[in-house]
Amino acid sequence: MKVLTKNTDYAIRALLALAARKGSYLSAKSIATEHDIPYQFLRRLLQEMIRHNLIVSKEGVQGGFMMQKDPDEITVTQLIEIFQGKVQVSECMFRKQICGNRANCVLRHEIMRIESVVQSEFEKVTIGKLLRDLEAANKVNPTAATIS
Amino acid sequence: MKVLTKNTDYAIRALLALAARKGSYLSAKSIATEHDIPYQFLRRLLQEMIRHNLIVSKEGVQGGFMMQKDPDEITVTQLIEIFQGKVQVSECMFRKQICGNRANCVLRHEIMRIESVVQSEFEKVTIGKLLRDLEAANKVNPTAATIS
């Protein structure tokens, strides 16, 4: 069971790169080469993040992408929702005719509980927090900590 | 993001059916029709569960499947591992050359923590617990609670 797909994985890395240099534009190309992310793939992710107002872009020479939203306000839960759809443990609720009385379904009850646990755990992890941890690690041992 | 696939979903339902009638053999066919699970699909799942010593089978007429392991000892985590592979938040650790120093990778640190939270949450849910909840619900209102 894989929880984070490449989408989310790459998006996190890209956001960390942008958050680290907030205020200046970083091109997709430079992020891609620096973090070993397939260029065109990354561009799609960046565009998606623009649509969700996490970042902004500037076209043309010297253009690129820049942080917009406060990194502390960007949670991994949000990124999962953007790139992998809302966290849901089971799809059973979409099936007709099986759970006539969902409110009383014990399986569903457990499922809902775990769903919210998973969500809240990922909510604790923000881009801002990751960045600070990363910077702290770099301070102690400049060559040890890497983003990816 | 879908956490439980049909594999696991169906396996849970089948185990609940078997646990409810422990001591007697239940055929794949009867489980399939009763719980709306594709017959051949279910058979593969049952065979897999035999290999993992959760259930036993008897061939021939009047044959079928029966609980072997104590339902309280069967956790959803185990079932996820059998049918969806070990819970892992990210696959990054398999990628060479990116995280030269994994021990210090902050992303990995968070990932490991969440992995264990997810695992332990699913570990709390056993077939035995689900069955008791189900039976309790049926006692209160016989028509309200269903397995699926």
Next chain:
DNA sequence: TTAATTGATACTAATATAGTATCAGATGAG
């Protein structure tokens, strides 16, 4: 003017999930 860049979108490839089909072998009922 033009090279560097994003916007938009279509396409292919690889993998995972879901479901079906088939046939051999066991076994209890009659």
Next chain:
DNA sequence: CTCATCTGATACTATATTAGTATCAATTAA
């Protein structure tokens, strides 16, 4: 002792998701 009812084993197809590539138009700073 045979035969319908089962499981064992395994191969196959279909669908969906994930991953990655390609293309071309529009923008812009040097």
